[in-house]
Amino acid sequence: MAKLIINGGKPLNGTVKVSGSKNAALPLIAGSILADETKLTNVPRIKDVESMLEIISYLGGEYKWTGENEVSINAKNVKSKPLPETARKLRASILFAGPMLARFGRAELPYPGGDIIGARPLDTHTNSFITLGAGICHGESMCLSAEMLSGGKIVLEESSVTATENILLLASGIEKEVEIRLAAAEPHVQNLCHFLVACGAQISGIGTTTLKIHGRKLPLKNTTHAVIPDELEASAFAVLGAVTKSNLTISGVDFEYLDSVLLQLEKMNVNFSCFGNSINPAPFHNSNGFVKNSLHNISSSTRQEHISLERCGIKIMPPDNPYRAFRIQSGLYPKLVTDHLPPFVVLATQADGTSLVHEWLYEARQSYIRELMKMGANAVIMDPHRALIIGPTPLYGKEVTSFDIRSGMTMVIAALAATGQTTITGVEHIDRGYEKLEERLKNIGADIIRTE
DSSP states (O other), X not given: OOEEEEEEOSOOEEEEEOOBOHHHHHHHHHHGGGBSEEEEESOOOOHHHHHHHHHHHHTTOEEEEEETTEEEEEOTTOOOOOOOGGXXXXXXXXXXXXXXXXXXXXXXXXXXXXXXXXXXXXXXXHHHHHHTTOEEEESSEEEEEOSSOOOEEEEOSSOOHHHHHHXXXXXXXXXXXXXXXXXXXXXXXXXXXXXXXXXTOEEEOXXXXXXXXXXXXXXXXXXXXXXXXXXXXXXXXXXXXXXXXXXXXXESOOGGGOHHHHHHHHHTTOOEEEEOOOSSOOOOOOTTSOOOOGGGGSOHHXXXXXXXGGGOEEEEOOOSXXXXXXXXXXXXXXXXXXXXXXHHHHHHHTSBEEEEEEOOSOTTOTHHHHHHHHTTOEEEEEETTEEEEEEOOOOBOXXXXXXXXXXXXXXXXHHHHSBEEEEEEOXXXXXXXXXXXXXXXXXXXXXXXXXX
């Protein structure tokens, strides 16, 4: 199995570009089977994306990379058949349930796996499908069928991102009105909504917890759609610059989705500034209180038309004052979401005081904190959802493990901040979520190599 060997403890310098969002790309690929032809741009070249495209191919569709980060998908000849066993390893494979049900009136797929971060039941998905008229049988795989799907109001048991996306995909392919209450509003959910609207569906309430969808007869319209920049990468790279006390510029940032991240950086006393270009250009600065720019007042479609995201970014600078401990708590978007938290915990190890980490969603996600403790972090795991981080403490290179995608990136950040050499195992998780990570880190001065 591959390992990463990192020699840390030195500042980095330069610019790192944010890739397209994994979490946005995967539902878009699943949604492509609702149309004959779809072109997606700004697509990250990562394992999970390749796996989703392979499922499209298995079902009879075709895909072709027409650029480094541009893929064309032809789903005209997709057939209704059970998803392959490879889908079991990929949590996002559940996103084929909605569009398959809309297109063929049936879907059969293995129960999906994914990162081991705690219980992730499918009840919110299945109960929503039942509300819309689907029948479900459970065995070694999950079978969904419906002679006729109906509209109606769905109140989600939890504000599940993938359940919201699955219902959006199903509802956009039937000529009924569906209302989702307590919907997730994360950036990638909004990106999926804009894609489906471009394909001909009518969706109101985008960005809120109440969505109203009126689909249209399949196939949906062919379209070209851009995957949004990965706000999780932007957040992680900002923390990386802070803990290594670097001059680091993160480019290709979409500030529309970063309010809670910028606020967390400010509260922890990170020295940063933001820059960008808009219809009315305005400087960003923090001085322990960042200034919002006019991007926040511009609709998504207008922003894409008038703004080059290549020219928007965050500059992290060495600290003027000690980093400050602060509560690190996940919640429903637009608060920090669960995937934002792990990198900020590394920053907490370098902050003055005690930070409370509260991961409210998943009860098995704090394994990365135990790995940080091996490296010298002073932490107390209070219960499955809470931990205390007491800082500042120096970190030292050790052998650690990546247990999931986000903890993998967290271990890389900790290793680059630590004194000495760190070996990271479980690299396959990192490959699932981050495009050419080693190459990008080497370009800003990281001493990182991969070994088998």
